[in-house]
Amino acid sequence: MTMVKALFYLMSFITLGSALFVAASKNLVRSVFMFFVTLMALAGLYVLALADFVAITQIVIYVGGILVLIIFAFMLSGREVLTGLQQQESRFISISKLPALLLAALFFIVMLNTLLKVDANNLPWVQNAIAQKNIIRPGDETSNNIGINLMGLYLLPFEIISILLMMALVGAAHISRKEKTL
Amino acid sequence: MISLTDFLVVSAALFCTGIFIVLTKRNAIQVLIGIELMLNAANLNLVAFGKYDRLNNGGQIFTLFSITLAAATTAVALAIILNVYKRYKTIDPSKTDSLKD
Numbered sequence: 001m002t003m004v005k006a007l008f009y010l011m012s013f014i015t016l017g018s019a020l021f022v023a024a025s026k027n028l029v030r031s032v033f034m035f036f037v038t039l040m041a042l043a044g045l046y047v048l049a050l051a052d053f054v055a056i057t058q059i060v061i062y063v064g065g066i067l068v069l070i071i072f073a074f075m076l077s078g079r080e081v082l083t084g085l086q087q088q089e090s091r092f093i094s095i096s097k098l099p100a101l102l103l104a105a106l107f108f109i110v111m112l113n114t115l116l117k118v119d120a121n122n123l124p125w126v127q128n129a130i131a132q133k134n135i136i137r138p139g140d141e142t143s144n145n146i147g148i149n150l151m152g153l154y155l156l157p158f159e160i161i162s163i164l165l166m167m168a169l170v171g172a173a174h175i176s177r178k179e180k181t182l
Numbered sequence: 183m184i185s186l187t188d189f190l191v192v193s194a195a196l197f198c199t200g201i202f203i204v205l206t207k208r209n210a211i212q213v214l215i216g217i218e219l220m221l222n223a224a225n226l227n228l229v230a231f232g233k234y235d236r237l238n239n240g241g242q243i244f245t246l247f248s249i250t251l252a253a254a255t256t257a258v259a260l261a262i263i264l265n266v267y268k269r270y271k272t273i274d275p276s277k278t279d280s281l282k283d
Contacts, residue, residue, distance in 0.1 A: 022212075023206070039222070051242050054242050062252070172260075172261040175258070
């Protein structure tokens with residue numbers, strides 16, 4: 001087993017373990033902090049998939065932005081949100097989880113069956129890319145090419161995303177402002 | 183090297199964990215975390231396949247857009263959750279069932 005393979009198994013183990021902890025824990029704050037671990041390990045998986053720029057973006061936006069936003073939302077919005085949440089979480093019967101567990105497990109089995117049948121390494125376009133040497137190698141500099149593509153081939157989606165992001169932030173500020181009449 | 187099937191299996195497991203969280207949790211913030219997990223599972227697939235597109239970087243750039251959209255979604259969703267809490271005094275999704283009081 002090579003070093004890369006071992007690191008991959010370690011990262012995927014951390015990812016899945018912390019995701020399962022998020023699913024199992026009753027404490028909201030603890031599950032949010034375990035979600036932090038999940039996102040970090042996912043960034044590690046991105047690095048192992050040779051996408052270092054995406055990994056850095058994942059850390060900056062998800063860990064630095066989204067997670068801080070979630071923590072802010074319930075830390076700054078008064079203590080009654082937290083206490084109300086804890087009370088709701090305490091009356092939790094495990095028999096009510098059974099249909100959800102069944103659904104998730106069956107869905108996983110279906111997906112696993114499909115994935116093993118598809119045999120993604122031998123897809124025609126993947127084989128084609130390998131034959132044409134259109135494949136990222138471990139020593140390549142990818143962020144250079146990503147920047148050129150972002151300003152060239154993908155310029156229109158980039159601008160649309162920026163407008164949509166601005167609209168979403170203005171909308172969020174509008175929804176959450178204090179007002180007398182709605 | 184790591185094969186594509188390994189990434190796909192990890193991503194499928196992560197997606198099913200997300201489904202489980204969305205279906206079982208009783209407060210909206212944890213449901214939001216489950217949705218983020220499912221989005222991340224999809225991103226992992228995109229990045230894994232993006233390795234076979236060195237010229238156009240299709241997978242990686244789509245992942246960047248998807249991460250940005252997730253940030254926008256979270257901002258709006260948290261604003262809505264805070265408003266729901268102000269109005270109903272609870273954020274249990276199964277209890278907020280009236281449109282206007």
